[in-house]
Amino acid sequence: MLFRSVRLGHRVESIAPLAASQKAGSDDLHHGLEIGGHDQQTHAPFQLHADAVVLACHSNQAAQILNGTQHPALPMLHAIDFQPNTAYLHLDASLMPRRRAAWASWNYLNQSTQEASSAVSVTYWMNRLQPLAFSEDVFVSLNPHRPPDPKKTLEEVRYEHPIFSEAAVKAQADLQGVQGSQGVWFAGAWTGFGFHEDGFRAGKQAADSLGSRVCAAPESLAKAA
Numbered sequence: 001m002l003f004r005s006v007r008l009g010h011r012v013e014s015i016a017p018l019a020a021s022q023k024a025g026s027d028d029l030h031h032g033l034e035i036g037g038h039d040q041q042t043h044a045p046f047q048l049h050a051d052a053v054v055l056a057c058h059s060n061q062a063a064q065i066l067n068g069t070q071h072p073a074l075p076m077l078h079a080i081d082f083q084p085n086t087a088y089l090h091l092d093a094s095l096m097p098r099r100r101a102a103w104a105s106w107n108y109l110n111q112s113t114q115e116a117s118s119a120v121s122v123t124y125w126m127n128r129l130q131p132l133a134f135s136e137d138v139f140v141s142l143n144p145h146r147p148p149d150p151k152k153t154l155e156e157v158r159y160e161h162p163i164f165s166e167a168a169v170k171a172q173a174d175l176q177g178v179q180g181s182q183g184v185w186f187a188g189a190w191t192g193f194g195f196h197e198d199g200f201r202a203g204k205q206a207a208d209s210l211g212s213r214v215c216a217a218p219e220s221l222a223k224a225a
């Protein structure tokens with residue numbers, strides 16, 4: 001079995017069944033799907049032919065790709081909402097606890113100081129979270145009540161995170177019944193609790209279902225599954 005991934009910068013925009021005439025002559029293709037999209041830099045179109053596709057993107061992005069098809073997963077994909085979150089990579093220690101002795105790897109910003117918002121607000125102390133090759137303190141703040149000092153800001157990134165409402169949790173369960181339908185599989189942290197482990201588990205589950213034995217799950221993940 002041959003696994004291929006789309007190239008970095010290639011944006012998938014559609015998945016459609018291959019016409020019988022396009023399948024003719026290819027002994028390798030059984031299901032026959034055409035994956036189409038564009039290179040985001042050059043805008044050049046690309047096409048790939050495959051038997052099965054794993055959409056390892058967010059559910060709303062998968063819904064966009066399958067838009068216009070009759071795929072049975074669409075109601076489940078639409079049932080999961082996402083909320084925008086802004087992260088800053090910065091050097092501004094004023095978003096950390098005042099007393100350095102109180103600094104931890106994750107530092108929650110006091111809810112009472114924030115405007116009415118349900119978004120989690122936290123500053124990560126990167127030097128403590130992972131070994132860095134320098135001693136200067138570097139932070140990542142997620143949804144801070146005020147942005148860090150622009151002169152001390154290295155990067156601002158907008159992310160989207162799934163909202164695990166009752167409807168979303170039901171959709172996650174229902175999704176299992178349509179995995180692989182029309183040759184399309186779904187993976188990503190949104191299929192679980194939104195953590196790295198969930199992304200790993202979902203990707204491995206899709207690969208296993210396709211007949212691959214890529215690697216054994218670490219014992220802790222296998223137990224949690």
Ligand SMILES: Cc1cc2nc3c(=O)[nH]c(=O)nc-3n(C[C@H](O)[C@H](O)[C@H](O)COP(=O)(O)OP(=O)(O)OC[C@H]3O[C@@H](n4cnc5c(N)ncnc54)[C@H](O)[C@@H]3O)c2cc1C
Nearest residue numbers: 010011012056057061087159188189190194195196197199
């Ligand atoms: C600041 C911050 C801190 C975090 N800390 C933690 C933590 O400590 N522990 C933890 O477990 N989790 C943490 N998370 C959450 C975790 O990083 C994410 O949940 C996880 O990375 C999601 O993985 P994913 O593979 O599902 O999605 P993503 O990492 O978002 O990957 C989806 C990929 O699909 C690609 N894609 C989307 N649409 C298309 C398309 N049409 N064509 C081609 N490609 C497409 C995207 O470019 C992207 O590369 C954190 C998140 C943030 C923002």
